[in-house]
Amino acid sequence: MKKERMINTQKAVIAALFFGATTFGYAQETAQATDTVATPTEQAQTTRQNPAVEALKKQIEANPNDTEAIVKLATAYQDAKDWTNALATWNKMSALLPDWAASYYSQAYVFQNMKDEDNAKMSYEKYIAAVKPEEVEANKQNLAYAHFFVAYKLQETDKEQAKQHIAKSLQYDATNEEAKKLNTFLNQ
CATH class of the missing domain: 1.10.10 (Arc Repressor Mutant, subunit A)
Structure with a gap:
């Protein structure tokens, strides 16, 4: 059961990562062209008002080991550009499945968006090793x-x-x- 859930979660995240990887270069270019950046407080308010985020948080509260819901929540935070909560959620995922490489790649992606290149490098190295x-x-x-x-x-x-x-x-x-x-x- 656990292995099947992990395989399903891996498939979901690989698809999400593939989509994110194909749009990553575009995101870097457009982020530099934009002068308005939401503050972490504004980002948190936006995600708190998102019913999908709230539903996923409740689902995880009911079952803290629901890796599929954790991945969906981290991805929702990323979509909302709520980097602080995305990072915390990806960290939770890597704590649950420390040998799952995709969580480290996602952490690196978030660190890059937070302009923390040193931690992004370390996360990419963990990803490569995993x-x-x-x-x-x-x-x-x-x-x-x-x-x-x-x-x-x-x-x-x-x-x-x-x-x-x-x-x-x-x-x-x-x-x-x-x-x-x-x-x-x-x-x-």
């Missing part, structure tokens, strides 16, 4: 981005490690132009 060999194929795009981000952060402090990460990134996605540029820069 992906099981049998999960690599399904996680190639996310692994490519995670390795790219870590390489980008390491380029000035540990060039050799950065080279290893960018090589992995390109192994998973050889078409990423930004990764190609970073690879060229690192190998000059």
